[in-house]
Structures are given as C-alpha cells and as structure tokens.
Amino acid sequence: MRLFACSALAFLLAGVFESPAQSPFQFPTANHALYEAGGDAKFLAPTSPDRSWTTGSFGCVRTDGWQMHEGLDIIHLQTDRHGEPTDPVMATADGTVMYVNLKPGLSNYGKYIVIRHFIDGIEIYSLYAHLSAVATGVAAGKTVHGGEVIATMGRTSNTSERIGKERAHVHFELNLLDNDNFSAWFKKNMPGERNDHGVWNGQNLDGLDPRQILLAEHNPAKKFNLLNFIQSQTELCRVLVRATNFPFLKRYPALILKNPKAEHDGVAGYEIVLNYNGVPFALMPRAASEIKSPAKIQLLSVNAAEYHANPCRKLVVQRGGRWQLTDKGQRDVEQLIY
C-alpha cells in the first residue's frame, strides 16, 4: 500500500514537474537570454552603446519616450570574419509564409518575412526584419514549422542611418492584421506615397509586445493563453464607430463582446477598445438606440493614466480640458473600419 502511494505520488509529481506543454511562441534566434536573470541586456540591441537595452524593446522606448518601437531588436550571437551577423532566424511557431520582401530598398524593414499563425483561436502574424538572406524555398504560401530556419540575420534597411555591425539584430514583431482593404485605403489617403507591400505594410500590422508574450509563456505559475493576453491589454481609449462591416470583425470574432440588446435590435455600430499602440482588443456591438452622436467616429473615453504612461502613439490629446482623437488617432480608426 505504502509502495503504491509512493509510486502514485511520483506519478503525480512527474505530471507537475515535467516540462509544461510547449509554449506557442519560440525564440526566433538562438538568443534566449531573456530567460536569464537580468538577461535583457544580452537579449536586446540598444539604439547605441551608451543607451539602455530598453531602446531595443517594444513600446514608447525611443526619443525620450515619444517614439514607438513596434518590435524587439534581438541582438546577434555570431558573426563571420567580416563581423557580419550569421545567426539563423527561425519561425516562431507553425504557420504559413504570407509575404517575403527581397528588396531592401523598398522598406525600412529591409528584407523581411511575414508568417501567419493560428494560436488559441487568434490569427497572429510574426514578422522578421533586416534579414541578409531568406532561406531557399521560403516564399508566400509555404508551410513552416516552429523552429524551422527561414532566413539569416542581417542589417538590411532603406533608412539613411545604417544598422551598425555591433548592433546587428533581427527586428521581431507579433501582430494582429488591421484591414484587408489597406491597399485601397492607403491609395486614397496617402496620395503620392508608395506602398510596395500591399496589406503586409507595417502600417497595417498592429503590434503586441513580444517580450511580454515570451515572458508570460515562461511563467510556470500561469498557463499562457494568447486570447487572454490580448484581452487583458490596458485600455487607452474607447471609440464608437458607426460601421458594422469591416474586415477586423470577421478576422477576430473572439474579440467581439456580447450585447443582447444589439443582437436583438440590430447592430448599428461598435464600441472599440484600443490599447496605447492602437490595437483594438475588445469590440462591443451597439444598437442604434445606444449611439448618441451622429458622428461616424466618436471618442467615448480616455484612460488618462495609461496615456501618461505610454503617450508615444499620440492617438488622443487633451485640449481645453477635453480629450479628443488626434488626426493620427482619427486616421488609425478610419483605416481599421475602411
């Protein structure tokens, strides 16, 4: 009996202490220093050697907090004899390659790859930028597995300020896709500007913080779930839109909240909750009787504490004691519902 109890206990403990189910997102390079105590400085490339690692992280981390960096700059581990980075870049999860840009001159991402994944009921798009070379066979439509080598790290970009060898990195993003109609929206709203990348333009990809995601996956006390992660973003503001048929609704039904009144009376618009980066993370259908303003887009509320913590996207502004959407904020919402 005692023996049985022991083996039963051992069995239970094995269940507890065995490595947990594989995390959905893997590191895109062999640099895993994020999981070391104080490892950020070995994981991320700052914008210059005298700056903090935070400048290579996601968020309002540049230009004294007034410039957004929408990904992680994961620093290289290995170089060739010329000092060029040679780290293999791997797909972060199973997925399908959606886009490969092989012309560095056409993007500040330089050569880059976008991969679509389905994780916890959410479509999420990883992006890998500044590559020197893309692996043979990696092209739109190809299925890849998490951990599969898709490219070699590089320093490609079309910006006048080059990426120095010492800070060579892969710029890594995890995004929601904003709008399938982006190309048409761009043509109408950005006359004279080029969009060589269709919907795979960075402006159409709404970035989540990959550092937070990788850290949350590593927390043994709480099982990671991507939908929960997205739904627990901090609210920056709420806007009401008189639009009922935009692509984001179809792509992200899991983010639509329940409103029996609107379901019964008919949906006349959506109340959209945005985080500081403009990611729509909750959408509440509204009936006509619940919408007061005739405006197509109306700002309903602002979380001032979050605005002051993360102001760099400049989506809202306080004028004469009243909050309003900035032109940029207005344009971002128009892009979403176009």
Ligand SMILES: [Zn+2]
């Ligand atoms: Zn970057």
